[in-house]
Amino acid sequence: MARGSLVTARSVGCELRLRVDEPARLAFQVAVASGADATERLAFRADGHPIEAAELTDAAGNRLHVVDAPAGSLECSYAAEVPGRAAEASVDAVDLLTYLRPSRYAESDRLAATAAAEFAGLDGADWLAAVSSWVGTRLSYVPGSSSPTDGAVQTLLARQGVCRDYAHLVVALLRALDVPARLVAVYAPGLDPMDFHAVAEAWVDGAWHVVDATTLAPRDTMVRISTGRDAADTAFLSLYGGVVRLDSVEVTAVAEELPDDDVRRLVRLG
Template structure:
């Protein structure tokens, strides 16, 4: 499936501040970038490539303290949409190094607080069947309410409030899976069925030797999501980071089927 992305960011930065951006589609298996263009008006750019292709950031220094960004891309997604129930989990001693960090608690995914909750609700299941049940539980238990959470909301806050947005759904799925011994990471991306259109967040779990996307909001599937980046939680993959305050002017995300 070919998807087209058109993103506009417009922020006023504090005098002398720089911006870290993470908005470009990742170059990874399952998605092929057919063409892309990034324009940041009046900016000096430096790409901060990392060892992990899902940790690619751009450092932008603008001359007039205004960050005006336009990103457009066409991406062909070839990722298979496999049924989670068919996938087996791996014991810890069989996990690769890339998966091990995602067994641990993080700032927004305090998985060490969810042991009893996971045991009570999902102990009768294993592997992908357990993850599928977690996804369905989160999707049914939470109400999608824009503005119901903020930058400090953790997965435990979401569990207690029973409402949130995509980042909160993803944090809760990651916390459940990690508490059960299944590596899970937070993924940012773009999807044509995300409502309202915005940057989207899903979970990704390690099963049968690979990563598999899990969206408890139901707004995307593995074959309709363009992945930007992945990390322990939302703090690792923010689309915009600045050292000081940035004043919002405009944020527009449009993703469509070609």
């Protein structure tokens, strides 16, 4: 297996439009993760007027922008130029244990027997390609086929889903094989239709490597937004109190080159 990732410049961003019926606190995770060499612009407007956001960075390097939104319209506009790869994040021994545990949407304890039966005789990096191919051939990508509360077990039973469902099933199976695995929200140049994208990331050979069973975009061009146990940690928008309607989401992700990909190759997120 070849290792590492290609380096290519990327332009990413999003435009979110919301209707706030009752004042609410909103937490956005749309900015590229800390550590990226990026030139960026982020702005919030309430009824057309600029509004301030407080930036918080958690232990995983996720950047949350918190807005106390008044009633009315709210817009979030983000754009970033990412010319190269992000610095490798430090590895925390506690994280490696945390990402072995079952979580809300990745019920690895309920999939232990399936993982043992399907992937017997493999180990290390071979598990990544095998799990990616297994999930990719057993699920059908069907927009709107799953609910926000579906986990890996429900996805396997339904045999269909979208990117977060594929990623949750990959994460759960890898954890069941005692491979630390986590969910990552990314900007993904080449994705069609364009949207926020979710992939898995697994710890093998002393590094985190990305696994995308959908194969809808080349992994080399992806840009990390947020990282966590599952979708509960990586949502692009979280609401606390109030009543809010998401009217529209437009995502942009363009790379100067879209390389070929091969699930057998180990790729690190850049």
